[in-house]
Amino acid sequence: MEALGIDVGGSGIKAAPVDLHTGKRIRKRKRIATPQPSTPEAVYDVIEELVASFDWRGPIGCAVPSVVRNGVVYTAANIDDSWIGRNAASELTGRLGHPVHLLNDADAAGLAENVLGAARDLDGVVILLTLGTGIGSAIFTDGVLVPNTELGHLEFRGGDAEHYAAARVVAAGLDQAAWALRLNEYLQYVESVLPPDYFILGGGISKNFDQYSSVLDTRAEVVPARFRNRAGIIGAALATGGVA
């Protein structure tokens, strides 16, 4: 079985058809820059273009940087505020003529890691954190997702934790070693309020995990994600429900 996975981010909208049994993308991923302002209509236009470019006629999963309940968007972190209150799942389904499953991007990434990746054989409480422009979180307990957690927005050091410890601070010029110390402080903070058995670190910067893992000092074991930046697309595809 296959589904089209779409990952809407603040800077790019990425899509690829995914084999739901292996998590492999069966066609090369396509990316279109996120329109500005990133209103629902402007993003729907891009999604429609991506769906047409794959000539896709099957199930579609779409990950967004938002709290999503029953298809309705409740928050908008790196996309336009006008998403809030919209039933984007039913609007996209109507527009594309195929069922669209909508979910939070970190929950999608967590799903990919849980079903096919780094969390596959982990029992207990697992917290996946996506480290990118923001910090997304997905919490699993014995493989069951607690959806829509927003641990990147915990107040930490006088502001939003993601402003302090997301990977974007490295992109903005802080060196990786200094960032890793911030990440360690943040993980210890999360652990003090919600102690997991494992942290899984995702996002592009997880490919450098070996360069900074030695400074991470938590009781929970910390492991790098398997799918990194691909996890959103893969998890969005898996969320369509086509896999056992």
Ligand code: BGC
């Ligand atoms: C958003 C989350 C999202 C994360 C990663 C945060 O700013 O609030 O919903 O998962 O960024 O994109």
